[in-house]
Amino acid sequence: MNYSKYPLMTLLASISLSMAALSGCSSKDADSATLAQPAAQPNDSANLDNSDNPNAFNVQASRNNGAWGAVYMSRDELRSPPGNIVDVSVLPTMSEDADIKKWDAKFENASAFVTKDGEKLYHDSCAACHMHKGEGAIGAGYYPPLADNSKMESKYYVISILINGFRGMPSFHRMMDDEQMAAVTQYVRSELNDYKDPVTAADVLQLRHANPPGGDASDH
Structure with missing residues (x-):
């Protein structure tokens, strides 16, 4: 039959041949090597090996683990949890990390300040924004x-x-604690300014309250 005279029949014939070819490609043994399928997530119960659908793999996990492209893997390999x-094993532990050691030294291996030295407290906690000589700065903020x-x-x-913070501070x-706040306040007033009257822990205690602010103190 001359299909050129029947364009619709020509199209249908082409579609039939294409479907036959695709059907032939997919009729492989279940254990044979195939183009990489998306890999299963270990914590996704819907995609485990006992799933009713043996091809129910997690697509995103496969992309993240490089299982796409011209990589040939067995179906058992594809079902294995993705590797890291x-x-x-070559990453440093917390105790060996140089940056952690630097900060531990600054904060004296504690989650809060330990020193009662007002100058050290200022340079460790205030100078990064207000500068070491107290001159202030303008950049990402004021x-x-x-x-x-x-x-x-x-x-x-x-x-x-x-105690309360202020705007971005x-x-x-x-x-x-009260003694530390008194010490850093004394340093700011006496060394960066010329106010020499003493600041004591009792002064801080007068303003200390039970509930620290949860947000920007200037909002209250």
């Missing part, structure tokens, strides 16, 4: 100068900000 491409700042005349103003309520 990072050799975790960090006001603490040196030569008339607001520092009131020790209770400084203590209140340390965090609260040190849980990180410093």
